[in-house]
Structure formats: structure tokens, C-alpha cells
Amino acid sequence: MLTPRYYARTIGAGAAATIQAYGRYISIVSISASTVFLSIDDDTPQQIISGTRLDCADRRYSRLSFFNTGGVPAVLILLLSEIEVADLRGDALLAAISASLAAIDIDTSAIDTKINTGNGHLVNILASTAAMVIDLAALEVLVTAGNVDLAALEVLLTNAITAVSTGGGTQVLTIATVDDAAGANQACREAFFWTPDADIHFTLGAGPADVNDPLVPANAPITIAINNTVLLQFWNQGGGNETVNIVWRN
Numbered sequence: 001m002l003t004p005r006y007y008a009r010t011i012g013a014g015a016a017a018t019i020q021a022y023g024r025y026i027s028i029v030s031i032s033a034s035t036v037f038l039s040i041d042d043d044t045p046q047q048i049i050s051g052t053r054l055d056c057a058d059r060r061y062s063r064l065s066f067f068n069t070g071g072v073p074a075v076l077i078l079l080l081s082e083i084e085v086a087d088l089r090g091d092a093l094l095a096a097i098s099a100s101l102a103a104i105d106i107d108t109s110a111i112d113t114k115i116n117t118g119n120g121h122l123v124n125i126l127a128s129t130a131a132m133v134i135d136l137a138a139l140e141v142l143v144t145a146g147n148v149d150l151a152a153l154e155v156l157l158t159n160a161i162t163a164v165s166t167g168g169g170t171q172v173l174t175i176a177t178v179d180d181a182a183g184a185n186q187a188c189r190e191a192f193f194w195t196p197d198a199d200i201h202f203t204l205g206a207g208p209a210d211v212n213d214p215l216v217p218a219n220a221p222i223t224i225a226i227n228n229t230v231l232l233q234f235w236n237q238g239g240g241n242e243t244v245n246i247v248w249r250n
Contacts (some may be wrong), residue, residue: 004075008104011036011068011076021080028052028065034070054164055084067179075214104137104204104224114146121150128154135224145205156227169247171229175200175236175244180208183229188248190222191232195245199238207233216244231242 005056008027011017013034026040030050036091037045040054040061045101068074168188183191194216201213204224213235216222224233229248236242 004079004083007076007078007080008077009066011066011074013068013071013073015068017066017076018112019080020062021064022060022062023080023082024056024060025084026052026054026056027079027081029079031077032075034068034072034074035205036074036076037067037069039067041064061176063208103142104141107132111140111144114143118150121154125150125154141205142231147202148206171246173234173244173246174198174241175193175234177236177238177240177242180210180233180235181244182207182234183232183246185248186229186248187227189227190223190225190249191229191246191248192221193232193244193246194219194221195243197236197238197242198244199236200244201235201237205231205233207231209233210236211235211236235248 005021007019007021009017009019011034026038027051028048031048036048038048038054039045040056041063045065045067064080066076122200140150142156169186171184172185173181173183183193196219198215198218200216201209201211202216202222203209203213205228216234229246232246234244
């Protein structure tokens with residue numbers, strides 16, 4: 001039985017994306033401004049919007065095809081499940097999780113190559129992760145970023161599961177125009193950030209961010225499980241100094 005699972009996809013203007021998954025229910029959590037159509041298996045495509053919920057109880061789907069017919073990229077968050085899931089769109093926590101999933105949606109096609117070419121530390125990491133409770137999404141981002149010291153990565157993973165909650169704090173980044181910045185080197189378990197401006201691009205990992213990374217919506221707090229705020233990377237494409245506010249906790 002398919003456990004309820006979130007999927008996040010960024011679909012370019014005029015592009016298509018396919019998700020191979022079995023299930024009976026489809027919930028469209030959010031779609032950024034664009035026009036997107038959905039085809040279930042080989043059915044005729046139908047337009048979907050944020051909040052669309054589809055009941056396929058009389059059969060199980062195996063393939064979902066999405067088509068972006070709009071002129072801008074679309075960020076799509078959806079929930080697939082074998083059983084009906086309650087509508088939690090009004091829950092602030094769900095909204096924050098959805099925004100985080102969209103922000104960390106990355107191209108993982110190169111992960112296998114990077115893992116195969118890693119140094120001897122990779123063997124130790126793979127053995128350790130079998131017994132660790134870790135944030136798999138954060139691990140994928142760190143590995144995909146490449147060019148990292150795998151020994152240091154092992155230390156970060158160990159700290160992520162042994163940290164004791166001692167409080168938290170805040171950071172305020174002032175970023176000059178056409179420049180990058182990152183959070184401070186502050187160990188944590190979770191952080192959320194927001195910016196009052198609409199010209200800030202964001203990436204997660206070793207960085208630095210640049211103009212090709214996704215834009216952060218203005219005044220829309222984003223929450224993410226992360227073990228150090230230095231992994232929050234930003235780029236200012238605006239015409240003057242702009243700010244990013246970070247709140248972290250252990």
C-alpha cells in the first residue's frame with residue numbers, strides 16, 4: 001500500500017513532467033502562477049489548480065503526466081496516497097512544509113555519479129546511515145552539491161542526531177545588489193526565513209546562490225529542517241540593499 005507521500009516538481013514553461021507512482025487519491029497542495037494540465041495514465045488531460053483533489057477509488061493509477069502550457073515555470077506540490085487523506089490546507093505547518101519542499105526541489109540525476117567517485121569516507125558514511133535517524137532530504141542536497149569534504153559531512157550528520165535543544169536565535173542578512181550572502185555558521189535543527197523583498201534567489205547547500213536559483217516569495221516564511229544556517233544561500237538581484245531574516249532553533 002502506498003504511504004501518503006509528498007512530491008515536488010518544477011516544470012518549465014511549455015515543458016512536461018511525469019511521476020511514476022501507484023495510488024488512488026491525488027491532492028494538489030499548491031501550484032505557482034501558471035497553467036498546468038494533468039493526465040492520469042492515458043486519460044485526457046484536465047486543468048488543475050491549487051486545492052484540486054481527485055478521487056480515483058474505482059481504480060489505481062500508475063502514471064501521472066503534467067503539462068505546463070503557461071509562459072512561466074510552475075512549482076507543483078502534490079500529495080499521493082492509497083487511502084483518503086484529510087484536507088489540511090488550512091494548517092500553517094502544512095503550508096510551511098509545502099513551501100520548504102518547493103525550495104529544496106533539485107535535480108538529483110548526478111547523485112549516483114558523485115557517490116561512485118567519492119573517496120574512502122563514503123564507505124563509512126553508508127555504514128553509519130544504516131543506524132542513523134537523519135533528514136534524508138538534507139542528505140541528498142549535501143551530496144548533490146558535490147565538492148564537499150566527505151569526512152566533514154560525516155561529522156555534520158553525527159551532530160544532526162545528537163544535538164540537545166538549548167534554544168535558538170535570529171540572524172539578519174543585508175545583501176548588496178547583485179551579490180550573494182549566506183547564513184552564519186550556526187549549528188541548529190530547524191530554521192525559517194523570510195524577506196520583505198521579491199528579488200532574492202535561494203539555494204540550499206554549499207552555494208553560493210546565483211540568479212539561476214529560485215526566487216523567494218516576498219513576506220512568505222519558509223521553514224526547513226537543517227543542521228547549520230550557513231547552508232542557507234541567497235542572491236540579491238534587486239536594485240539596492242535587501243534583507244533576509246532568519247530564525248533558528250536547536
